[in-house]
Amino acid sequence: MMNLPLADFALLTVLMTFIVLLALDVLSGAPSILFLAFLPAIVWGIVIALKGRRNHA
Amino acid sequence: MPDSTLLIQLLAIILFAVCLYHSWNTEGARAAQQWFITGYIFALLLISLLVVTQQIAFNPAMLFFGAAPSLTIMLLPAVIYLAYTIARQFAEPTNLRTMTFLTFLLTPALMLPIDATALNLDWWSYPTESTSFLDGIPFYAPFAWGVIGAAFFLLIGRIRKIRFRGNGQIFAMIIAVPVLAALLIGVIAVVQILVYGISSIGGEAAMYIALALIFIALPVLFVFRTDRRPLTTKD
Numbered sequence: 170m171m172n173l174p175l176a177d178f179a180l181l182t183v184l185m186t187f188i189v190l191l192a193l194d195v196l197s198g199a200p201s202i203l204f205l206a207f208l209p210a211i212v213w214g215i216v217i218a219l220k221g222r223r224n225h226a
Numbered sequence: 227m228p229d230s231t232l233l234i235q236l237l238a239i240i241l242f243a244v245c246l247y248h249s250w251n252t253e254g255a256r257a258a259q260q261w262f263i264t265g266y267i268f269a270l271l272l273i274s275l276l277v278v279t280q281q282i283a284f285n286p287a288m289l290f291f292g293a294a295p296s297l298t299i300m301l302l303p304a305v306i307y308l309a310y311t312i313a314r315q316f317a318e319p320t321n322l323r324t325m326t327f328l329t330f331l332l333t334p335a336l337m338l339p340i341d342a343t344a345l346n347l348d349w350w351s352y353p354t355e356s357t358s359f360l361d362g363i364p365f366y367a368p369f370a371w372g373v374i375g376a377a378f379f380l381l382i383g384r385i386r387k388i389r390f391r392g393n394g395q396i397f398a399m400i401i402a403v404p405v406l407a408a409l410l411i412g413v414i415a416v417v418q419i420l421v422y423g424i425s426s427i428g429g430e431a432a433m434y435i436a437l438a439l440i441f442i443a444l445p446v447l448f449v450f451r452t453d454r455r456p457l458t459t460k461d
Contacts, residue, residue: 177315178248178252178311179308179311179312180312182241182244182245182248182308183308183312183336186237186241186340187339189237190339190340190343191339193230193233193343193347194342194343194346194347197230197346197347199343199346200361202360202361203342203343203346203360203361205360206338206339206341206342206343206360206363207338207339208441208442209334209335209338209441209442209445210335210336210338210339212335212441212442212445212446213312213332213335213445215449216445216446216448216449217312217315219449220316220448220449
């Protein structure tokens with residue numbers, strides 16, 4: 170069963186931080202290859218969705 | 227490009243404050259003080275050493291204390307705390323082995339976008355001759371961040387298992403932190419040599435395979451990990 174703790178503090182904080190970073194990168198006209206840096210975070214998002222089970226944080 | 231160093235310093239303070247507040251509310255005042263006081267001292271010492279050894283160079287427009295940018299370094303304990311908090315979704319905080327492994331994997335995944343943006347906006351750079359990816363991030367950097375995150379968690383986690391009286395734990399952590407920072411400089415040097423060795427033998431392709439291992443393969447394998455041993459088992 171999917172377990173996506175959307176209200177989780179850490180995920181929300183990371184998400185907000187990355188949105189700020191993404192916005193800065195887009196506004197500064199960063200090369201498109203730079204956006205690959207966000208790929209590991211997406212992988213972890215999938216891992217948490219599939220495996221995260223101790224949502225007490 | 228306009229100077230955006232104010233933004234990263236502001237972001238570091240906000241992240242530090244938010245994480246401190248969360249830790250204070252969920253783990254209690256003692257744990258929050260342990261993590262963030264020790265974390266700030268750790269970051270100050272480690273980043274100072276890394277700047278002095280010319281492994282990292284910060285934009286001089288930032289506010290500095292000695293060699294280290296006094297506000298930007300707040301990112302380090304905050305990011306490791308976020309990695310630790312995410313790792314707690316998978317394992318008990320007292321399960322040091324699993325938690326250290328997860329912190330090792332999570333810290334570089336969180337640091338990579340910050341590093342990439344920092345290089346793009348000239349917040350900091352890596353003045354090293356090592357081969358790099360994503361426009362200037364040395365291949366060893368993700369491994370080094372992983373080792374730094376895992377080592378800091380292990381220090382805190384291990385000392386929290388010792389039953390000291392009163393504030394004994396935080397005093398022990400403050401005493402241990404300079405030793406850890408100095409030790410990590412040596413470990414980072416070894417990581418650099420290993421990465422340099424791998425890239426010499428296997429070329430850049432080998433380095434991309436190594437990156438894919440910590441960023442994709444190991445997290446994905448973790449999903450399929452069979453629970454032979456309960457994650458709640460204490461080491």
